[in-house]
Amino acid sequence: MRTEKTLNRPVGRISREDAHYWTLAPAAVGEIISGLESLAQTGAYGPDGLLQGLSAKRERSVVPRVIRQAIDSRAGAVTIKAVGVVGGVLTLAGKKQRTLQIAGAGLMLASSGISKYRTSFGRDGADHMASLICGYRVLTAVIPDPGTSDDVFLRAVNAQTLLSYLTAGTSKAISSTWRSGEALEQILQTQQYGDSAAAKALKKYPGLCRALTWFTVAWEVGFPVVYTMNPRNVRKVMAGVKLFHLGIAVTMGLPRFFWGFSSAHAAVLYTVDRLPRHGGAA
Template sequence: MILFNNISQIVLIILSVGLLISTLEYLKKVQIFSTKGLLSWNVMQLKWTKENQSPLLKPFFKLFSVPGLAMLFLIRCLLITGLLFFPLQSTVGWVLISLLGLSLLLASLVTHYGSDGSDQMSMLIIITLILCNMPALASNKLRDIGLWFIALQACLSYAVAGIAKLVSAEWRSGTAIKDVFSTKTYGSKKATLFLQKYPAANLFLCWNVIIMETIFPLCLFLPWPFALIFLVWGFIFHFFTAVIMGLNAFFWAFMATYPAIYFVNHQISWNLF
């Protein structure tokens, strides 16, 4: 059985780059958390107070002001920087990633309306790394289980997204990508004009995404040179999604799962062949 002891560390490093970028973005636009901002705690707290959430959360509510969140984001940057110097398997590294996970959980209370699949994937990876690297329980087998979970979750995410697109008439007819690029939030004027000029390209791109996402789990079982095609496709897909649509977080969150996919693919190949 193949054991790659540094795979978890590589996953964490890639994810940390994305978290650092998103945290710096929050610091730059921290005023959106002001009383007149889009994510004002005066509004965001209604989700928790109205639904009578656990009183254990209430002591943290005072944190969600502009100065409090700015401090939280600065601390997160320091935690991410610290993880570059302390291995995940060390006690200090585990404490740092645990505090990082706590900062993400706290911030999610006030950013839940602006969160997306990349936030969920990032949180899932962080929690998995925390649980599978606890100093008192950590073992190579437990770390392997964590990498399997991350890889399977990534493949499930792709497959579910692909199937959802497959049942969509807009995606099957080849208009979905052009329609998305035509929006103000995720749009691109140049991309829209290109797809309007070449409608066949839009049909090709739509079906390319549908097929590759739906069959993405095959990358776990195929010989590595063929599995690599899926990862290269995923890299290109997320890269251009980040450039054109501005969804930067998706790129780093899903790239962080690729070392785990590599690990699982090689373990399966080792046992099968």
């Protein structure tokens, strides 16, 4: 039986439960991809590999050396990544189980944190965003009331998203390379990011590269405008942002990039839906 509160909910408004799940689920997919990638190339985590452990080489650490050596080993790396994969699976499987989602976020955060302690190589902005989201989820889980806990979590992720996009856009805006429109073309000239079929095709059109460079700066700096828009239009904008991230992922060969930042979008929609002019608190 529908309650009065349900009947009065604006059409298309994202519920707290759905926002909670869809803020964690994409991050979980990214973590699973990352874990499977690592488990498929364990040689890179050996003593002579690119992603070899470096924690045992620290001159000062509160962590006993024997533990750091275990973390740095290939077996340690495999275990750490496996924990992250398990966390991702638990999160995805717990769509209707809040506790399971939080437990999964905790495992993903632990895997990410220990991996970073082991070595800082092999991580990008999307990994950091996913880690922050899981961190906010674990931190806000200590709030006794589930509704308040989830609300604070989602609003924290929304604030982080706003800060991340605005900071990224501002840093680009003060860069002469980005202002000149040359940044994207230069990025695609590197071996790491310019080897995909999409990158090779894009490099043939310098004018398009310049336009995309300026467009990136413009939308990141202008991201705060979404909080003044009609919620339906915000959904269209966020869909466009997802396509932008997907384009970067495909062009630069970054399969996790799309998932890490997409995780934050449900929290943005949740917050926009609850702005006073759009119907107030849930």
